Amino acid sequence: MALQEGRYGLTYTTARPEAVEAFDGMVTSYLGFGRDIGDRLKQVFAADPDMPLAHVAKGYLFKLFGSGAMAERAKKVLAEAKTRAETHGVTEREALHLAALEAWCAEDVDRTTACWERAVLEYPKDALALRLAHFNHFYAGEGRMMRDSTARVLPDWSKDDPDYGFLLGMHAFGLEEAGDYAAAEPFGREAVERNPADAWAVHAVAHIMEMQGRHREGVDWVAGLERDWSATNNFRFHLYWHQALFHLERGEIDAVLALYDRQIASDLDADMYLDVCNGASLLWRLEMYGVDVGDRWKELARVSLRHAEDHELIFVSLHYLMALIKGGEAQAAATLASHLESYANAATTQGRVAARVGTATAEAMAALARGDAATVVEALYPVRYDLYCMGGSHAQRDVFEEMLVTAAVEADPMLARALLAERTAAKPNSAWSWGKYAAALKATGRDQAADLAQARAAGLLSAAAG
């Protein structure tokens, strides 16, 4: 089949230039969390139903759902893509994409990412490969890889490239997850200046503010740009989640619950894993902060019931488990936990994650829910430094750190005191952490230091209220 040239001089196996134009539009939609990505893909197929890379992209979209059912559909699409590739031939770049989808369907996520990174080495402006690699680095917890993956292509891009702003936003987030907040922020702000609807860039700056304890500024940042980013797909609910976290730190519980009800849990029937992650981790945090969340777990549990045997992303499965445990679905929770245990024997990327941290975290969550603080500490403390490998962001994984310190205050106050000394040093603006630190100090006989920590917590909350 003939080759057509698309954006950035990339070539595609197709006889139809309009198929390539539609493909470029689909990639930009993907970069911007567009609601029209499915329609864009349909436009590509309408122009050329045999374009090999269109079939690969369709497989990617199914895999990005992160669910077992969608992974099965991706496998069927992979077979279609292979047939097209055999019939029409593919370029070297398209062959790398096909190999990536094949590896992804075989649950070899590391090899998948390696294929995309290879494509980006040869074609630094392959924005699809770049963004997908960014996604997989994220779900491997590899902030440094996210940072470096975009840093190495920045010199190849021009400020005039239409997707350049998205590259800046990705780079900002990689720097943030690698811990370089000062370097990250200008990249994120420049991306948002170029395009205030770039939800990933808005999100990168929100993460910087979260990590630096800039809670008031964080609320203003996210809310101030809401009109732009709220036009995106369900990713917008993750930005509302960030807004809720800032309010939570400030003790503004009514605002947190209002965001939960009006936004974060408003589209659970769409069955998007990130919605459940947002909801479950927020409700679990609220309960650890002493808030009665009423019957809000029920809806999250109802959606999670469908995913008790998913293992696409262990990070996500653990959030389904939170919902099942708290939503009164004991049998499904047990099914999910035992599925994680058996999947921990699988020779796959996420199988290794399940073995390294998944089963221990699942055990800890069940123990915390039944009030067995000692088991929580026993399960979670030894894997504390490995938790990153389940992926997600520092801010998202912090819920597991909060579980550990909550349990430790009860079961092992000396350990809690040490963990909370660390935590308050890293998060000096966290009132909740100072409050827990006060409890641990008190339990270990350090009354004077406990009073000071309690005063610090109260001072932060009253400053927020004032």
Ligand SMILES: [Fe+2]
């Ligand atoms: Fe986030």
